[in-house]
């Protein structure tokens with residue numbers, strides 16, 4: 135089994151450790167080594183896993199290791215990935231056993247995390263390092279840009295395009311055929327009924343620019 139570590143020992147990182155255990159319980163795939171986290175002390179224990187270090191230690195890895203960067207904030211996740219330039223490190227896409235991954239033609243980049251109860255249909259493309267969190271649904275032909283995060287309970291309708299590094303807050307919905315730019319923040323509970331360009335914070339029902 136290949137070594138695996140999780141970058142980020144916060145709430146989502148700990149949930150991701152659970153996700154890895156749930157995958158392993160069905161079909162053993164990884165040996166979980168622990169967490170990397172720049173804000174914690176080496177050797178400290180988080181849940182039952184040790185903190186292995188921060189970026190410096192991850193860059194010194196000499197054993198082939200899968201690292202899952204499990205920080206929900208898109209900008210933080212991108213900055214860690216860009217620093218993790220070590221030929222021994224790979225970024226698997228990890229998928230909870232209860233995720234409905236949809237049609238075989240769906241495309242998933244590297245480093246994605248699809249958690250429990252997520253449902254995807256057909257013609258979908260997730261670029262690299264996308265997070266689709268608990269119980270979210272993606273309709274036909276949705277495209278999600280790299281590093282974007284879909285928080286729990288979101289609904290993305292058919293033909294929606296979401297740019298890079300956009301965060302969709304919990305319980306938000308996007309109606310069909312719309313485009314949301316990069317670096318946007320969609321507020322929890324928003325219902326998005328029109329397209330928005332890059333760098334917008336969007337809240338409310340119907341959603342408006344804040």
Ligand SMILES: CC(C)(COP(=O)(O)OP(=O)(O)OC[C@H]1O[C@@H](n2cnc3c(N)ncnc32)[C@H](O)[C@@H]1OP(=O)(O)O)[C@@H](O)C(=O)NCCC(=O)NCCS
Nearest residue numbers: 285286302303304319320321322323324335336337338344
């Ligand atoms: C929209 C959001 C990104 C804005 O965050 P922010 O930039 O820090 O903004 P603030 O919290 O300072 O709020 C700015 C304004 O937007 C309003 N607002 C914030 N979130 C809102 C939401 N979801 N719906 C409606 N209005 C919202 C605030 O009341 C405030 O209004 P005011 O200017 O009239 O006082 C954030 O509130 C949000 O919804 N994040 C999603 C978090 C999430 O889904 N977490 C799940 C973890 S698993």
